[in-house]
Amino acid sequence: MERQEDPPAPLDMARFRPNLVIDGAPPYAEDDWREIRIxxxxxxxxxxxxxxxxxxxxxxxxxxxxxxxxxxxxxxRWDGRTWFGIRLIPRGRGELRLGDPVTVLA
Known part of the structure; x- marks a missing residue:
């Protein structure tokens, strides 16, 4: 950390106001995803x-x-912005449920 600072305390996920949270993937794995199934x-x-x-x-x-x-x-940080997460476009209609499996298709 800078100037001998303590690391920041963990933040609650609610702080990010996410629509979906995928558990079990390595940090920033979504950077390489092009298509997924939930x-x-x-x-x-x-x-x-x-x-x-x-x-x-x-x-x-x-x-x-x-x-x-x-x-x-x-x-x-690149292009003058700080990046976190991805935007997804559904390929159909349906319902997601807590605990649905996630598969990276491409």
Whole structure:
């Protein structure tokens, strides 16, 4: 860490306001995905998702901090943006359920 700082405390996933969270993949594995299946539905990856400042606010206390953007920017900053996650386009209609298996198709 810079200036002998302690590492930041883990943040709750709610801080990121995700639509889907995929458990069990290595960090940033989604960077190489082009198409995935979640349960019965196929999705194509449309683009990477840049992060706005919203995750710097605690959703309960509304306190603003530097994390997680400061840490993300150390590892995932290019084109003047900080990147985190991907945007998916469904290839059909259906319903996702908690615990659906995830398969990388391409």
């Amino acid at each position: 349960g019965p539905l196929a999705f194509r990856v449309s683009e990477r998702c840049d992060r706005c400042a919203v995750p710097t606010y605690d959703p309960v206390t509304l306190e603003k901090g530097k994390e997680p953007l400061r840490t993300l920017a150390r590892h995932r």
